[in-house]
Amino acid sequence: MPPSYSSRLVLVVACVLALLGITASTAHAQAGGTLVIALDQEPPTLDPHASPSAVTFQIIASITENLVYRGLDGKLVPWLAESWTSARDGRSVTFKLRRDVKFHDGTPFNADAVKFNFDRIVDPKFKAGGSRSSLAGYAGSKVLDEFTVQVSFENPYAPFLAYAAGGTLSIVSPKAVRETGDQVHTRPVGSGPFMVKDYVAKDHTTMVRNPAYTRKAPWSDRAGGALLDTVVWKFVPEAGTRVTTLESGETQAIYLVPAQSLPRFEKNSAVRVEKIPYPGAPRIWLLNTTRPPLDDVKVRRALNYAVDKEALLATVFKGIALKAFAPLTAAMLDDPTLRQAYPFDPAKAQALLAEAGWQPGADGIRTRAGARLEIVLNAIEYGGGPEPTAQLIQSSLREVGIDVKIKAQARPPWYEDNYRCATHGPVMFLRAVDPDGLYPLFHSSLVGGNFNWSCVKNAKLDQLLEQGRREFDPAKRRAIYLTIEQMAIDEALTVPLLDELSVWAFRAAVRGVKYNFATYPVLSDAAIQK
């Protein structure tokens, strides 16, 4: 196991392993039953290729299948593909497919189906969601024989394998797409252990056991399909209502447990909470490196020492986040060198600011040559106030003599300011399933676009980010991205704030829920203990 994923496993593995034993031994005794899960929102669509939204992928994780599977350990293992080889030039991957797979509508899965799915995503007439960027530079798929397909790209594209394991590149039945068209919206026809039975807008969607599923799911240690008969996903936007339905037993699981309900749940023995760190970028302040005074690396480092993340973890984010150390979450890439970088040390911050020429002023704010040390933080106004970290950053930095102005605004002008590098940077977060998530953050070509809002143009960084896309060897890739992270920390391009957790709560009788790398639950081993 690479050390990079250890921290996320620390949280999950202990209880999951403990449960595995129980589940495996008593699996058949508990088969059947219905699991009702309340989600915080309704998906815009269940079509994996059209959806821009994580909710879709939470729901369909056990309905559709992918060429490759990736669990919380981060390893890519066979799923619909039995094996794969990457070409030497990194521009194509050849997949050998399973021969025993049928879609829920009875049609066989084969190389043509893979080609159909990927071609559908890049079809200009199709409005693709997140799937389009997963296939960046897609040059086409070639059916080599009935069960062999070669997927090609214009440029070397190593992140493709990680994306091939993600929900956006799920494989759906070509027949169903051709015949039902927009029906894919609510009825994606996949090949997984569950299939969609009904969809009632603003209320729920039901999925039922696929009786034809006899294979061993890649996350499971047994062959055969789902243990549960039925899973109902209810859409319950109001957090208080969601919490109550779990307590009353109306639902057996809920997603997005509000921080203020956690202490109550943790005292309630009828309820169990599971927290899985998200991969991707943490909640992070991207520092605009072009705008004085943040063009001075000493000031940027001072910010990193001065922001009190513990205070955030003790208040708004209590129990639903971990301290962040780098521009990728520890779940994505972890290393002792990253964790040591910037401890909370206001004295050190003060010293750095003094070194940079900023001396304490009369009103407690530092000045240099008559100018006050002012920083504008770009924050989204959510209606109930700006981004929750903004005020804490403001008060932390005031302690060391920096005056932070919070520019709380609606999303569109917030984006505009980021594109124009017009503030000292926004607080934001990005979910990603590959360390290539650093490319949009730091590649010079994306200043003025999404999401190089640190406005950094650094030839060495560019070169490393491009190299990461070409490198297929996992150990070498890791080394490349670790170097990038160390550079980002050394140059203090950001202030990493919090690694957020995907927080689920279950009735204690619910067992065997597992999670894929993106933190979406896979449910074929889930059961309700009688």
Place this chain on the structure above:
Amino acid sequence: MLIYLARRVLAVVPVLFGVTLAVFSMLFLVPGDPVKMMLAEFVTSPDQIAQMRAQLHLDEPLPQQYGRFVANALRGDLGTSIRSRRPVATEIAENVASTAQLALASMAVAIAIGVPLGLLAALFRNTWLDVGSMVVALLGVSMPSFWLGLLMIFVFSLHLAWFPATGGGDLLHLVLPSLTLGTIASAIIARLTRSSMLEVLGQDYVRTARAKGLAWWGVVVRHALKNALIPIITIFGLQFGNLLAGAVIVETVFSRPGLGRLIVGGILAKDFPLVQGTVLFVAASYVMINVLVDVAYAFVDPRIRVG
């Protein structure tokens, strides 16, 4: 009568004009570029932005855009939702029944609570019954619906386990949401019934009825209440708007399908066509229902036809 009807219907035209204008301008009153805002969450190229602009006809002069908007709306074409990519009219059609159910049930609850409460207060004017009823009404009108909703869930769903907290469908699911909305709406009905009843009870014909020896209770129910309830019909129309507004909150709290949820979802997703279409539909129904109420009023109360 015909003239009265014609006048009422004609009065609707400028109102609807105002409504369409307001709904149409929504897109331009929000700061920032609407297209960029709608596409913010997607990965976009300049091509896609241009395509979207053309698709929404945002490249045309404003009056032309407005004309198209109204013409399409008259044909029942309210555009296509950006998030779900389905016609807005279809989305509305799927949700309207659920909200209508909720509104009617809440109205029934409001009348069932409000009329007896107001009646009691009027008949026992200046006694503790009067004060008590009006305090209850005041509480009802002051209670925020999300709070009352959560309270209902807490008591009737979590502790007593009588009713489910979430979902739509059968009557059992309708109980808590309609109680929540109805309780709040009942307050104003109680107050109105009280004042209207007091006014009627002071009329000469009530004294006459009593003088010719009719039983007190008979006079109250058959003569006084019947007349006192006429203003309640007007309130029905006006309250309908409040109920729709309340549905936005209550449907979210009880995660019930409906127009309220549709609007909230649309706003959160910055799905402009969906929000515009739904708001237009709701506003137009509100106007139409009030016309119907006015017409019904004329039938119930001959004095209005004459005047």
